[in-house]
Amino acid sequence: MTDFPTANVNVVDHPLVAHKITLLRDAATKPAEFRSLCEEVTLLIAYEALRDLPTATRRVTTPVAETDAEELAGLAPAVVGILRAGLVMVDAILTLLPQARVGHLGMYRDPQTHEPVPYYDKLPSDIAEREVILVDPMLATGGSAVAALDHLAAEGATNVRLLSIVGCPEGVEAVQGAHPNASITVAAMDERLNEHAYIVPGLGDAGDRIYGTL
Ligand code: PRP
Ligand code: URA
Secondary structure: OOOOOOOOEEEOOOHHHHHHHHHHHOOOOOHHHHHHHHHHHHHHHHHHHOOOOOEEEEEEEOOOOEEEEEEEOOOOOEEEEEEOOHHHHHHHHHHHOOOOEEEEEEEEEOOOOOOEEEEEEEOOOOHHHOOEEEEOOEEOOOHHHHHHHHHHHHOOOOOEEEEEEEEOHHHHHHHHHHOOOOEEEEEEEOOEEOOOOOEEOOOOOHHHHHHOOO
């Protein structure tokens, strides 16, 4: 299953994540619960994906003593969501990092070619100076993630982490081929794509399940 270099790929192995992924996979899970689960899984994998965010110390006075304490250094990160499905993950990241700036990249997969079709973009103007957290629940062919990473690179972003809920080898290989420096964190690494470029076993169409547009 892992024919790709694993150095930049983190598959979060945790019973809570596994349990929630199983609920997400279940076709009987309704949109409200599906959205909540996506947010919860995002919180859990973000904890791992953001482990190496730069920090600095500053002097603080507790009610008891003075101490040197750690805090996030530099400009707040930017979280960039690939629309539509990435929006639920943006909201989850904002609960962890309320100071984050938010970017949006709108694209949908053409049903015949499976290529991403861009329709919107709005990024923080100083994105080149920020750590970037790119979020999209599904890393299937990798076309959407690569298009987003291309756009971010063109805007000067250099430190980009991709967070997805479900990935597959094809998507990871596409991202690694185009953007070898981008780290990838997923909650599950599935087997393969089917003939419609859906992840197997996957969880179906994430956007449709999140927004009830099946
Ligand atoms: C889904 C998903 C990703 C993309 C992944 O979006 O949210 O953006 O497919 O597939 P890929 O790796 O093959 O590019 P979709 O195009 O269904 O749009 P939506 O989020 O608006 O439903
Ligand atoms: N997009 C989805 O939402 N699900 C897949 O399995 C593949 C692409």
